[in-house]
Amino acid sequence: MGERSLAPPIATTTATGPVGAARRPLHNDLLARWGTFGPALLLMLALGVLPLANLVYTSFHTVTWSDGRATFTPAGFTHYLALVDDPLLRAGLKNTVVFAVCAVGGQMLLGFALALLCSRVSRGRVLYRALFILPILIPGIVIGAIWKLMLNYDFGLVNQAIELVGFEPRNWLGDSATALASVIVVDIWHWTPFCFLLLLAGLESLPQDPYEAARIDGATWWQELRYITLPLMAPALLVTFAFRLVIAFKVFDEIYLLTGGGPVTATEVVSFTLYQRFFTEDRAGYGSAMAVAIIFLCSLLLVMALSVRRRSEGPA
């Protein structure tokens, strides 16, 4: 059980058996083993593990830079205690949760609906798929630039369109009532294709027999969806949902360009709070404490996602 939870879900779903080590060994040459695995391990230790240790160390200190040299003054737990009272962080956490839940919820619904539609289309599927992949490949910052233009008050296409049907133009990103919703819509535009792609691949790999049996029994379209597709797709839906949710917590690029966290704190998200505290205000010690706290939260989320996944797979 313990071992299973550590293996990435991606590997366990695809492996032909348990992770390869149990298979017939080809070669047990020490040089071959370390020569192939060593470089990756070294890089991961130097740039993956060491920075975390560095963050933890820094989080207990106050850092001041002078002449390119850092001075570390011990600060104990003061930075961690200060986190609790940080109004920006509180706003960031609240917005991140609202953002992630709404955006990912919307993406899953739309993505699944699209995948269902597309899986029933025989001609042109490749074309649709190519079209829908486009947003995944565009840099987040460019997505921000595109929608900053689209949502512009004076000349944006969105305001042009709603004026055409007789509504008043709105300052979508500058009004705190609509800013967060606008950012959520942009994220849905950005990531729905990703959900679509994963879910379409899932649908394409479903066994056909249950559908044939259902058709012979005269099942309606809705019954097929409710009693065959949904139960069979449950694992794929959960994995996609968890995967997207974790990525949504990292959102930074689009918001950096679209609103910069504003107006006031309407679209402040945790990544952005962290960036401001660490870089803009140059408070490395406090920023590190915040980073450690966020990393802790992310790991917690991951463990939760993995346990949900394991339960959905049943005792097998």
Added chain:
Amino acid sequence: MTRLSHRIARHGALIAVGALVLVPVVWVVTAGFRTQISLLTAEFLFTPVLSNFAEVLFSKTSDFLVNYRNSLIVGLSSTALCLTLATLAAWSLHRLRWPRWVVHVFLGWALIFQMLPPVALAGAWYTMARTVGLENSFLGLILAHTVLNLPMALWLMGVFVREVPIELEEAARIDGASTPVLLRHVVLPLAAPGLAACAILTFVFSWNEFAVALSLTMKQTATVPVAIAKFAQDFEIRYTQMAAAAALSILPALVLLLIGQRYIVRGLTQGAVK
């Protein structure tokens, strides 16, 4: 309803969504060909001009060509490095006799690492790079992008390496192939399609990466996303030039989408659901 009307309805819905995806992109690309006045007055028909692209690419005040070159350097180098490390490590972990806990701890850690916000790491990387004098250098950013993409590459290559029939590897061993020969002449050719999928995604993600590039680069080493962010932060935003720069920045992705859609789909969906 008849079958035909069902089909028309389905295609209609898909085409509508396709339009929703395409319209913002096309509108911004065309905005790159407008004059500022044409954009502000929102005239529907306009005479396309190339001045924005010329300004972005060749004017003395713009470094966009330099940014483009920087992004290519960082993207290509980190992709090459990442693929090499990931392929070797994935093959090693799945095919050589490592204790199980080594495999599980390393891949498990890679999964956790993948989930961390890059901004959280950027701070530590910045402090480390500044200590060893690697801030504002390509090497620092290349290494950072390599390690950021390593988990994804490890899993993808893990899947593809396992698809190589083990009997072939055993046969090569029996014929006396050394590890490098085995990798070069048996594993690599058979894992090539997977390698292509992995390479495209790694390059695109490096090209797109913003938060770390922002904190580890300065004017001379800034990548394309950093440059585009600068456009939007100028006191007086030059909208049409920002649009032109945005259009130029999605060119590599478009080219890769046209020549390698199959690989992209394979890479993105591989493993998650199969």
